Amino acid sequence: MQAKPVRLSTDSADFEAAFRDRLHWSADTDAAIEQRVADILADVQARGDAAVLDYTARFDGLAADSMAGLELTQADFKAAFDAIPAAQRDALQAAARRVRSYHEAQKKASGESWSYRDEDGTLLGQKVTPLDRVGIYVPGGKAAYPSSLLMNAIPAHVAGVQEIIMVVPTPVRGSVATGGSGAQLASTKGERNELVLAAAYVAGVTRAFTIGGAQAVAALAYGTDTVPKVDKITGPGNAYVASAKKRVFGTVGIDMIAGPSEILVLADGSTPADWVAMDLFSQAEHDELAQSILLCPDAAYIDAVQEAIDRLLPTVPRAEIIAKSLNGRGALIHTRSMEEACAISNRIAPEHLEVSSIEPHRWEPLLRHAGAIFLGAYTSESLGDYCAGPNHVLPTSGTARFSSPLGVYDFQKRSSLIEVSEAGAQALGTIAAELAYGEGLQAHARAAELRLKPVPPARG
Template sequence: MTLAAAPARLSTAASSFEADFVALLRGSATTDDAIEQRVRAILADVQQRGDTAVLEYTALFDGLRAPSLAALELTQADFAAAFDAIPAAQREALQAAAARVRSYHAAQKRACGESWSYRDADGTLLGQKVTPLDCVGIYVPGGKAAYPSSLLMNAIPAHVAGVQEIILVVPAPMRGSLATGGAGGQAAPGPGERNALVLAAAHVAGVTRAYTIGGAQAVAALAYGTQTLPRVDKITGPGNAYVACAKRHVFGTVGIDMIAGPSEILVLADGSTPPDWVAMDLFSQAEHDELAQSILLCPDAAYLDAVQHAIDRLLPTMPRAAIIAKSLNDRGALILTRDMPEACTISNRIAPEHLELSCQDPQRWEPLLRHAGAIFLGAYTSESLGDYCAGANHVLPTGGTARFSSPLGVYDFQKRSSLVEVSAAGAQTLGAIAAELAQGEGLQAHAQAAQMRLQPR
């Protein structure tokens, strides 16, 4: 069967555009009651029984049996051995990517992650104390999946922020387990499917502890603590629907990075970029997931036709062609705009995870773009470079949440405390103001606490 991908064709000049546009952006994800109920049960069980529950769920879902949680711990020697075992080209790529990610986040820390203070005219000190979190947990999918880039993007900013303990949880399912699509429970004894590239990335990124556990039970262990695992301050990292659901439920007990939805890319083009480049950039997100969304905005109708022709020609060459085709057919779009300013306006309404400004003069249009997880400027700036090695973080807000959310960064692994030191002179002015407002709110103790520090005139 020949696969075909025909993203929706929309035009802002059409009378039906608004309705079609709203329908295009309507989220396709739905709440699964069965997942919700299962996750709640797992969280409660791990909170009550700790290590024992985690071990039972790891055996059930991953086919991985162990006498203790300590037996599922990965050591620094495991990380180093994996790093030494992978091909030299992969070692060099990991180190180069890590260096760029570390450099970016070090600059980020200097710009917005340092303590500050000042004194006003009467000697009162005001400021902010920035301190790192003590302990964070990072979830990285494991087994046959390989996401070393996700490990780098989560662990390195935590390390740069000054977090002392970075605990990695990464499932290592046995062949034939539920996690690998098997029947479950029939796996032979062994360490499970450990991904060498992920463990090598842990070596490069400075992970301090790691365990081969996954799923909602791993999130619960990190959030509540067990006899072996300490309770962390924050949990970050991607996972499946069970992991996302668990993170949502433990938020408040611990911090989380975000609840990420399907991947998104929006390409805003002026028609000057080779159509094949743009078609492949649309593929780059569509291949993630059938629910991923790839959209092209352009004021040139002939260029939209050229990109569609490129899609038709290139799709059969893609190993994940079936996923790409379903994503583009169900959620993709090529949108004809009146001009580039209108394209920028529509982009702000979408607030995409990834925004490629693929045009000859990206600096002209970038000031008009207010909402995006990451903005990639110019035809040579493929979004895929940002995923791996450009340096900026690839953990980005999805589903329009870039309107109010930011990429994962050093600031996510820090907290801020206000600093206030009122001088004797400052207490005379501030005390009178505070007392007046407190009395207006009917809080007499507040008022008297301020008035007691007033000196007789």
């Protein structure tokens, strides 16, 4: 098995075409998935709990007579926390402390209400309030991500959200996740991941249900007799989950529609090549469509990284996935300079950007678009995934040009505050009336004019 990311050079005449081809990725969802998701959403909206029970039995092989059989309790969370090894408990709590500390600092910096009075005594300001109830989707079973639970639940908790509803699929081993009726439906306990439940205990999840897929998104968006309707849904999922989140947006808020994971390493050649190779692996192992790119002005160093890839690939368990990812979407790009590398990085706008350099702060001011920027050789992207503190839910597929990491602000909303004084009404009323008449909205104009002294006659 070999992993040979495409070698590109900005000096080559065909660089632009090859570069665009390597970056291309379509977010279009299969039409059959879209139609299936639409049917599931409509069914859950119409039948509520009954539909959720049917789909959970069909897709996860997890049978229950009522939703009570699919609800996790605080006792389940505590039992899972107590059952995991002490080292995992300590790591989970340490990660949670750092994630909480970062998001508490974020809230203080940008999440407070404010107001001021102008010269007429009119009060103007902004009131920041948390969402009442949010839903977080956590992949379950064998593909379990307690770190994602922390990254979604903790900023919601810091923001002041009162109810955090978790949905996590716990499929019975051997069930057919894409549908069908061949699964054995004899259990109400599927593949629960104890570390996920322990993370729910640490992060302060309010309620949780062992449901997943489009039906879980529908239950959160529309509400059922058992599952509360939420204000916003966050968290990663498969193509069915992503399609469902797109369709319910507007009924509820969503965080983002995430594409495959990405890492871009901007290197000056000073970091051990093995470190960079493994950093490229760290994203490639997620998915065959994940993208790992190296930008470097040192051709000999790029050769060293390729040699490290060849040597280290057989040592990692997910070698086949990594090889397919690097062969299909990976790139080792030789640039004329670090400045040019920074410019190309801004064009890519990667999810994760490592500045693996002796002088990372020299290059950081040139970097404008990235979900998260990891400065210096010791700052591996994996530390950000688990425990550095900043959120690991990041914009992908170039959307870092206009999007931000998940944060406290995603679980808050802002209301404008306006209290116009009597003196202020005299100045503002004249302006508003003039503009309202210009728009042909006479009632708007008269509402402002009636507060003027003296009240002017109505215009025809």
